[in-house]
Amino acid sequence: xxxxxxxxxxxxxxxxxxxxxxxxxxxxxxxxxxxxxxxxxxxxxxxxxxxxxxxxxxxxxxxxxxxxxxxxxxxxxxxxxxxxxxxxxxxxxxxxxxxxxxxxxxxxxxxxxxxxxxxxxxxxxxxxxxxxxxxxxxxxxxxxxxxxxxxxxxxxxxxxxxxxxxxxxxxxxxxxxxxxxxxxxxxxxxxxxxxxxxxxxxxxxxxxxxxxxxxxxxxxxxxxxxxxxxxxxxxxxxxxxxxxxxxxxxxxxxxxxxxxxxxxxxxxxxxxxxxxxxxxxxxxxxxxxxxxxxxxxxxxxxxxxxxxxxxxxxxxxxxxxxxxxxxxxxxxxxxxxxxxxxxxxxxxxxxxxxxxxxxxxxxxxxxxxxxxxxxxxxxxxxxxxxxxxxxxxxxxxxxxxxxxxxxxxxxxxxxxxxxxxxxxxxxxxxxxxxxxx
Ligand SMILES: CC(C)(COP(=O)(O)OP(=O)(O)OC[C@H]1O[C@@H](n2cnc3c(N)ncnc32)[C@H](O)[C@@H]1OP(=O)(O)O)[C@@H](O)C(=O)NCCC(=O)NCCS
Numbered sequence: 169x170x171x172x173x174x175x176x177x178x179x180x181x182x183x184x185x186x187x188x189x190x191x192x193x194x195x196x197x198x199x200x201x202x203x204x205x206x207x208x209x210x211x212x213x214x215x216x217x218x219x220x221x222x223x224x225x226x227x228x229x230x231x232x233x234x235x236x237x238x239x240x241x242x243x244x245x246x247x248x249x250x251x252x253x254x255x256x257x258x259x260x261x262x263x264x265x266x267x268x269x270x271x272x273x274x275x276x277x278x279x280x281x282x283x284x285x286x287x288x289x290x291x292x293x294x295x296x297x298x299x300x301x302x303x304x305x306x307x308x309x310x311x312x313x314x315x316x317x318x319x320x321x322x323x324x325x326x327x328x329x330x331x332x333x334x335x336x337x338x339x340x341x342x343x344x345x346x347x348x349x350x351x352x353x354x355x356x357x358x359x360x361x362x363x364x365x366x367x368x369x370x371x372x373x374x375x376x377x378x379x380x381x382x383x384x385x386x387x388x389x390x391x392x393x394x395x396x397x398x399x400x401x402x403x404x405x406x407x408x409x410x411x412x413x414x415x416x417x418x419x420x421x422x423x424x425x426x427x428x429x430x431x432x433x434x435x436x437x438x439x440x441x442x443x444x445x446x447x448x449x450x451x452x453x454x455x456x457x458x459x460x461x462x463x464x465x466x467x468x469x470x471x472x473x474x475x476x477x478x479x480x481x482x483x484x485x486x487x488x489x490x491x492x493x494x495x496x497x498x499x500x501x502x503x504x505x506x507x508x509x510x511x512x513x514x515x516x517x518x519x520x521x522x523x524x525x526x527x528x529x530x531x532x533x534x535x536x537x538x539x540x541x542x543x544x545x546x547x548x549x550x551x552x553x554x555x556x557x558x559x560x561x562x563x564x565x566x567x568x569x570x571x572x573x574x575x576x577x578x579x580x581x582x583x584x585x586x587x588x589x590x591x592x593x594x595x596x597x598x599x600x601x602x603x604x605x
Contacts, residue, residue, distance in 0.1 A: 170282045170506040172222075173562050179275035180564025184265045186226045187559035189547050191514050193219040193522040195288040197295040197340065201239060201251070201448035203459060205468055208439055214242040218288045221526050222276055223547065225559065229540035230547070231263035233364045233529055234276055237451060240285050246344040250285045252277070253450045254355040260365040261374030262540040271566075274389045281351065281397055284505035291339035298337055304329035351398070351501050352434060356453055357386050358485065358492040368534035379491030383409075383420070386495060391424045394497055403499035406432045409491065411481035434496035443476030444468040454485040455494065512560055514551065525550070 172190050180186060198217040204210060217239055224232040234257040241249040254277070259269055306315045322328045359382045361369030368374050377385055387407070394405055405428045409417050414431060421429040437446040444463065449456040458480055462468050471479065486492055516522035528546035532539035551557050 169509050170279060171509045172276070172279045172512050173509075173560055175275040175279040175282075176224075176272065176562045177565045179271040179566060180267060180562065181265070181566050181568055182564050184226070184267065184564040186224050186267070186562050186564075187544075188562055189223045189225075189514060189551070189559050190512055191221040191223065191516065191522070191525050193217075193516050193519065194291070194293060195240075196293040196519070198239075199295070201450075202446070203444050203449060203463060203468070205442070205444060208445060213248075216240040216242060216289065216292055219522060220280060221522070221529075223529055223543075224272065225540075225544045225547075226263045226265055226267070228544050229262045229537060230260070230365075230529060230543040231267075231540060232259050232269060232272065233257075234273060235364065235526075236277070236280060238280070238285070238288070239448075240288065242289075242342055243346075245342055246346050247285050247289065247342060247349065248346045249350040249352065251352040251354065251448070252280060253453075254353070255450070255452060256363040258362060258364040258368070259374060260362075260368035260534045260540055261371040262534070262537045270385055270389055274392060277353075277389070277393060278397065281393070281501060282503060282506055283508055284345070285349070286343055286345055287507050289342040291341060294337065294340050297331075298334070305331055345505075348500065349505075351497075351499060353390065353393070353495075353497040354434070354448075354450070355386060355390075355495050356455065356492065357382050357495065358454075359490060362534075364530055365534040365539070366530065366532070367539070370535040371537075383491055383493050386493075387420070387424060390495055390497060391426050391429075394426050394428070394499070397501050397503060398497070398499040399502050400428070401500075403428045404434050404497065405429045405499075406434050406496045408433050408477065408494040408496075410477055410486050410494075412491070433494060434498040437473065441472045442469060443471045443473050446473050447476070454483065454492075455480065457485075458483055511557070514555065 172188060176186065176188060195216050195218045198215050200211045200213070200215050202211070217237060220234075220236045220238065222234050222236075223230055235255040237253040237255055239251040239253065240247055241251075257269075257273060304318060304321075306318055310318070357379075359377055359379050361376060362374075369376070390405075394403065403426075405424075405426055407417060407421060407429060408431065409420075417431045421431070433447075435446045435448065439445055444459055447455060447459055449459055458476070462471055462476075480486055514525070516525050528550060529543045532543045532546075534540060547559060551559060
């Protein structure tokens, strides 16, 4: 069994206690990762999406969160690929202990990599369900007028129609995994003053990395992960720095321990060199926004991969004079994959349930430490009332002699001056009742 507690304990200085909330969405069948184009072969593989949102607190204050999506590809009922898309990682500066965030991030990713993908697949929500007697049900597709008619009818007849889902249709399940399971890790590095903790950039103690520092930070984490966890044969480790000189990219890659690093990306075209058929669409990802723009502008069949990268440099998110990069790894992992310890995960049974759980964190304001305390209390109260449990308490085991971040840090300096207007401010949402999450 894989325990997130053990992985995090190894990354925390000895004796330091943190509390962990390992939030996870139910697995859901989703559309294919690449956009289908008329006239091209349909992708018959199934894509299944799971979201992890892992939150750490220390001294009753939330201080770090990371959001990772896992996309599983199922071919003829067998899982053949898992792709980890690291969407966001953020701190807020309210941790009073000297905790190395890169070490924590690496530990969390290593834990996720250690999980057997079948652990997500015993009950997968299908893309569509046949609800039976559809005309009497109110669904996402029901118009307002129709919904009112249905409700009026219910009052008149005194009975409501309930969806009739065949048990075989309610959830899909898979229990076969290929011996040649491919593992991919993808991320887009771009520094922002804040991603998950609104207004946390106003805390002068928050430590920000600029574009180059962030690139090096992520490359070090991913480099250490591939050395420890990936088989060397057939490993591809790629870095793309849109708009940057190739010599610079090679110089950056020379400093890595793994010699497989190369300039480029891991998304080799399957049917054609068209960008839209090559690159996956990830949630909240600038590359994906550009792919969607190509469809809207009717240019999907005009732009190939090379043109895509060239044009991407001109888009606002890449034009700010900040180093941004796309990192991709593809290979086979070495270690035996394990099932997670069940009570270490907090699973949301629906998409809105997951949004509600995340809003406990992302709905607070972090200009003062009150936001960090409130986020901690939101999670604690929800778990106590809704699930009769507590956050996982983890005590660090890393000997300080080997802890690089033990050096006394000077007061944080805001390293990068970025346009804070680019960060979308979320209004605090009202969370769903605990029983519905
Ligand atoms: C990216 C981020 C999570 C990294 O957090 P972090 O606290 O800087 O990470 P680490 O603890 O690993 O520290 C990195 C380095 O900065 C140093 N450092 C950390 N806090 C410091 C501080 N307050 N003052 C000076 N140096 C500090 C560490 O010692 C370490 O140096 P080393 O590599 O020489 O050991 C953080 O910068 C952040 O929240 N940024 C805003 C959101 C963002 O841009 N996310 C990126 C998503 S792609």
